[in-house]
Amino acid sequence: xxxxxxxxxxxxxxxxxxxxxxxxxxxxxxxxxxxxxxxxxxxxxxxxxxxxxxxxxxxxxxxxxxxxxxxxxxxxxxxxxxxxxxxxxxxxxxxxxxxxxxxxxxxxxxxxxxxxxxxxxxxxxxxxxxxxxxxxxxxxxxxxxxxxxxxxxxxxxxxxxxxxxxxxxxxxxxxxxxxx
Numbered sequence: 001x002x003x004x005x006x007x008x009x010x011x012x013x014x015x016x017x018x019x020x021x022x023x024x025x026x027x028x029x030x031x032x033x034x035x036x037x038x039x040x041x042x043x044x045x046x047x048x049x050x051x052x053x054x055x056x057x058x059x060x061x062x063x064x065x066x067x068x069x070x071x072x073x074x075x076x077x078x079x080x081x082x083x084x085x086x087x088x089x090x091x092x093x094x095x096x097x098x099x100x101x102x103x104x105x106x107x108x109x110x111x112x113x114x115x116x117x118x119x120x121x122x123x124x125x126x127x128x129x130x131x132x133x134x135x136x137x138x139x140x141x142x143x144x145x146x147x148x149x150x151x152x153x154x155x156x157x158x159x160x161x162x163x164x165x166x167x168x169x170x171x172x173x174x175x176x177x178x179x180x
Contacts, residue, residue, distance in 0.1 A: 006102060017102055037059060039053040040068040066120055070120055073116060077112045083110070084130065086106060087130040087133045094125040115128075160177030
């Protein structure tokens with residue numbers, strides 16, 4: 001089951017991280033012209049870095065936060081069909097901040113699976129926050145779990161009490177998460 005969700009997370013990395021360009025083999029493309037703030041290209045076959053641009057610069061990565069939210073949730077949820085309601089306060093906060101939402105309603109009964117899909121595919125703030133609260137009891141406790149997972153993956157993270165500003169210190173750390 002984790003493999004299936006690993007594919008979902010991998011696809012999320014491709015679609016959410018941006019800065020990827022699909023080019024013909026014979027086309028001329030200069031990666032240094034990339035508009036991305038940071039780039040890290042790694043050759044898995046030769047096990048070496050191919051190119052890096054600002055790969056050690058700390059950047060907030062909302063999409064990475066969503067991926068880590070799924071990884072941590074998958075570690076702590078055994079039944080994806082188990083009921084997990086939308087947290088009322090999370091819903092109201094998302095509405096008041098005009099955040100991206102997946103379309104759930106306050107106190108709506110959903111499953112962990114629905115919350116995971118709402119988090120990664122729709123970038124739903126209410127889904128991500130409700131997932132965190134259902135898994136760990138609070139967003140702060142969930143951030144602690146995320147930081148533990150980051151430690152397991154040898155990622156460098158600054159301590160933060162807020163899920164939505166969770167950061168990594170190195171863009172190159174995305175490779176470790178993608179291979180998780």
